[in-house]
Amino acid sequence: MLAPIVIVGGxxxxxxxxxxxxxxxxxxxxxxxxxxxxxxxxxxLYELLSGELAQWQLAPRYDxxxxxxxxxxxKDRVSQINPETSKLYTAGxxxxxxxxxxxxxxxxxxxxxxxxxxxHTQGFHSLSDVERLQALIKQLKNQxxxxxxxxxxxAGPCGVELACKLADLLQGAxxxxxxEKGPQCLPNAKAFNRNQALQALQRRDVRLRCHCQVL
Numbered sequence: 001m002l003a004p005i006v007i008v009g010g011x012x013x014x015x016x017x018x019x020x021x022x023x024x025x026x027x028x029x030x031x032x033x034x035x036x037x038x039x040x041x042x043x044x045l046y047e048l049l050s051g052e053l054a055q056w057q058l059a060p061r062y063d064x065x066x067x068x069x070x071x072x073x074x075k076d077r078v079s080q081i082n083p084e085t086s087k088l089y090t091a092g093x094x095x096x097x098x099x100x101x102x103x104x105x106x107x108x109x110x111x112x113x114x115x116x117x118x119x120h121t122q123g124f125h126s127l128s129d130v131e132r133l134q135a136l137i138k139q140l141k142n143q144x145x146x147x148x149x150x151x152x153x154x155a156g157p158c159g160v161e162l163a164c165k166l167a168d169l170l171q172g173a174x175x176x177x178x179x180e181k182g183p184q185c186l187p188n189a190k191a192f193n194r195n196q197a198l199q200a201l202q203r204r205d206v207r208l209r210c211h212c213q214v215l
Contacts, residue, residue, distance in 0.1 A: 002028050006088065006098040008078045010034030010062060014104030022069040028099055030070065032062070033090065035077040039065055040127065046165045049130050059127060114214055121153075124162055137166070141173040148174035153214050155180035157189075160197045167204035176206045181213035 005021060007014045010032055018032045038059040047053040062073050076090040087097050109125050111117030122136065123129045140148055150170070152163045155178050163178040170176065178185070178201065185201070185208055186194045201208055 003086065003097040003099040004029035004031040004072070005100045005102065006096060007032045007102045007104060008088075009104035009106055010036070010039055010073075011104060011106040013106065014102065015039055015065065017102055017104060018066070018071050019069060022071050027070075029072070031072040031074060031096070031098075032066065033074045033076055033078055034062060035075060035091075037061060037075060038127070042125070045124060045130055046161055048127075049133055050165055050169060055127065124158070133166075137169050137173075140170060144173055149177055150174050151177045151179055153179050155182075155185035155187075155208065155210075157186065160185055160201065163206045164200050164204055167206050176204070178206055178208045179212045179214060180208065180210045183210055185210070 005028055007018045007030070010018075014032060014034065018030055021027055021030055038055075038061055041058040044053055044058040048055060048058055062075075066073050074090070074094070074096075076092045076094065078088050079091045080089040081101060082088070086099070087095055088101065089095055109123045111121075122132060124133065136150075140150075150166055152159050152166070155163075159178060159180075163176050167176045180187075184194065186197050189197070198208070
């Protein structure tokens with residue numbers, strides 16, 4: 001039996017690679033290895049945070065996405081790949097032979113070497129991150145205290161959108177501060193887009209602090 005093409009990682013790259021390969025006639029066996037149970041459409045995390053979208057709309061299950069496509073799915077994590085023997089090993093103890101392997105593990109949040117990032121900050125990259133932020137927003141609104149603040153680090157597109165969304169949801173229960181080490185928000189954007197972002201921040205009273213680097 002022909003060894004499968006193994007796709008490691010079920011994000012945009014891995015999932016769509018598997019689906020495209022499945023369209024080819026007489027394709028070899030396909031196996032997707034992904035430890036999470038749901039595919040997350042990351043650009044819509046903001047809408048999940050605000051409740052504008054339900055979880056099933058932006059985080060469908062892999063078994064539903066792959067059903068009928070002839071793609072196997074292993075809910076596991078690859079721990080080692082041996083190209084000499086064409087075998088890979090998973091954290092769950094499985095040994096799998098492959099004919100080809102596609103690495104599509106995507107990105108993970110990076111703390112840029114700043115001490116305390118992992119222990120003391122809140123990420124925005126997963127369903128659990130959204131749940132923790134929702135709980136924090138609820139806490140700040142239900143137990144108001146003077147001078148409550150939330151700091152969003154990084155005034156790129158993600159930081160600006162998240163800061164605006166947090167300000168909308170908090171409704172004045174806390175001050176949202178947007179920190180940017182450079183001289184302006186959206187440093188790589190066109191001037192029109194940057195001005196639109198500044199107006200959106202000003203309407204929500206988000207405090208933009210440029211030349212402010214977290215150490």
